[in-house]
Amino acid sequence: MAHVALSTVRRLSLYLQFLEECTRDGLTTVSSRALAERGGSTPAQVRKDLSFFGSFGKRGIGYPVRELAERIRAILGLGRRYRVVVIGAGRIGSALASYPGFADRGFAIDAIYDVDPAKVGRALDGRVVRDIAHLEDDLRRTAADVAVIGTPAEPAQELADRLVAAGIRAILNFASVTLVVPPAVTVANVNMALEFETLAFALNWDGDR
Amino acid sequence: MAHVALSTVRRLSLYLQFLEECTRDGLTTVSSRALAERGGSTPAQVRKDLSFFGSFGKRGIGYPVRELAERIRAILGLGRRYRVVVIGAGRIGSALASYPGFADRGFAIDAIYDVDPAKVGRALDGRVVRDIAHLEDDLRRTAADVAVIGTPAEPAQELADRLVAAGIRAILNFASVTLVVPPAVTVANVNMALEFETLAFALNWDGDR
DNA sequence: GAGTGTGAAATTGTTCACAGCG
DNA sequence: CGCTGTGAACAATTTCACACTC
Numbered sequence: 001m002a003h004v005a006l007s008t009v010r011r012l013s014l015y016l017q018f019l020e021e022c023t024r025d026g027l028t029t030v031s032s033r034a035l036a037e038r039g040g041s042t043p044a045q046v047r048k049d050l051s052f053f054g055s056f057g058k059r060g061i062g063y064p065v066r067e068l069a070e071r072i073r074a075i076l077g078l079g080r081r082y083r084v085v086v087i088g089a090g091r092i093g094s095a096l097a098s099y100p101g102f103a104d105r106g107f108a109i110d111a112i113y114d115v116d117p118a119k120v121g122r123a124l125d126g127r128v129v130r131d132i133a134h135l136e137d138d139l140r141r142t143a144a145d146v147a148v149i150g151t152p153a154e155p156a157q158e159l160a161d162r163l164v165a166a167g168i169r170a171i172l173n174f175a176s177v178t179l180v181v182p183p184a185v186t187v188a189n190v191n192m193a194l195e196f197e198t199l200a201f202a203l204n205w206d207g208d209r
Numbered sequence: 210m211a212h213v214a215l216s217t218v219r220r221l222s223l224y225l226q227f228l229e230e231c232t233r234d235g236l237t238t239v240s241s242r243a244l245a246e247r248g249g250s251t252p253a254q255v256r257k258d259l260s261f262f263g264s265f266g267k268r269g270i271g272y273p274v275r276e277l278a279e280r281i282r283a284i285l286g287l288g289r290r291y292r293v294v295v296i297g298a299g300r301i302g303s304a305l306a307s308y309p310g311f312a313d314r315g316f317a318i319d320a321i322y323d324v325d326p327a328k329v330g331r332a333l334d335g336r337v338v339r340d341i342a343h344l345e346d347d348l349r350r351t352a353a354d355v356a357v358i359g360t361p362a363e364p365a366q367e368l369a370d371r372l373v374a375a376g377i378r379a380i381l382n383f384a385s386v387t388l389v390v391p392p393a394v395t396v397a398n399v400n401m402a403l404e405f406e407t408l409a410f411a412l413n414w415d416g417d418r
Numbered sequence: 419g420a421g422t423g424t425g426a427a428a429t430t431g432t433t434c435a436c437a438g439c440g
Numbered sequence: 441c442g443c444t445g446t447g448a449a450c451a452a453t454t455t456c457a458c459a460c461t462c
Binding site (some may be wrong): 006018037040078082092096101170186188193195196199200201202203 | 213215218219220223225226230246247248249284285286287300301302303305307308310311314315316352354355359362378379380381385386387389395397399400401402403404405406407408409410411412413414
C-alpha cells in the first residue's frame, strides 16, 4: 500500500467516532458532506482520505454507515486486542486505569508500574501497582503492544529506552519531553502544557488577523 | 505579522520546554542543532521557525538560552495569567485540578463544574465543585480565558455552545467529538482514543513499509 | 440529480544551500 | 571558521473540478 499521511489516519479515527454516533442514531447511510461537518474536515478531504484504502461509497447515495465503520476499524487495526502497560501510578495512570472506554475499544491495561514504594502494592481500580523493577521480567513473560508513559519529564527518556529495549514498539507519552527513539518505534504525544500554550498563542494573535 | 503555521507554534512550545531544561543545566547558549535534537525537529526547521518572529541568535555561536526562552514565552503570550474553568469533575477534571504544573505556567483553574449532584458541593483539591447551572452567571461576573471540557462526548457540543455564548474564545476539549465552533474560537483537542488508534495503525502498517 | 472517485492544480509546509556575520 | 538567517527548490497535503455511477 502507498504511503498514507498521519493526518489522514487521524481523520479516519474521527470519522469512525462520528460513524459510531450515526449507528446509535440509526442512520444507514451518510454522505461525505455530513461526515465532514462533524469530523472536522471537508467533503473532498473525506473522499480523498477514504480513496487511499478503497471505494466504499455508492454514487448518488453516500457511504453505508455500518460497513464503512467496519472498514475503518479494519484499516486502523482495531479488530484485535492490544495489551497496554502503564508507567506511573499518579494522576494520569489513575485516570487511565479507571476509564473503561479503552478496554471497550480493545486496549486493555495489563499492568501499572511505579517507583514510589508508597504506591507499589496498592490497588488501583482492581490492579495492583507493580514495582518498576519488574518491568523487563514482566514484559519478557507477557509482551505488551503499547506502553503509556505517565511519569514526570525527568525519568521519561530513560523509561522509553528501557521499554524499547524490552521490545515495545508503540508509546503514548504524557511527559513534557520529546522522546528520542529508533525509527521502528512510534510515539504519540499528549502534551497538555503544549495545548494550553497553543491556546494562549491563539488568544493573543487572532485579535490581529 | 505574517501568518504562522500551527505546527510552528507547537514546535516553539517544545523548544521552550528544552530551553528550560538547558537553563536548569546551566547552559548559556544552544545551537539550532542541539535544539532540534531534543525538540523533535531539524536545525533548518528550528532556524526557520524562529525567523518568523525575529533573529535571536548570534552567528558562529548559537542562541542565548535565557533570552530565547524569554522571547518564546513572549511570542506564545505566557507573560500573563490565564483564567481557566474546567467542566466535568470526573477523571480528567480531578487530574487537572490536582496538577500544580499548570498554575506554575500561568494557567490557574478558577472553577470546576459538574452536573452530578453527588459531585456538586464536594471539594476537589481545595476548590468546591459548582453546579453547571451557575456557569453563565459566574462567567458574567468573572470572565475566563480558557475552558476545559472534560465531560463525556454527549454533552460536549452543547457545553461548547454555552461557553462560546458566554464569551469563551479558547477551549481545550478532552471529549471524543469534534466540536463545531465559530472561527473566532480556537479549540485544542486531546483525544486519547484517537492516539491509541493511530498507534494501532502504526503497529499494523510499519511492518509493511 | 445527487454524490462518489480521482487526476490535476493550488496551496501549504519543509528542506536545501549559501550569503553574511560574529 | 561556525552557525545563523533566509530566499529558492522541493515535497507533502489539501482543494478543485469534473467524469462517472446509482
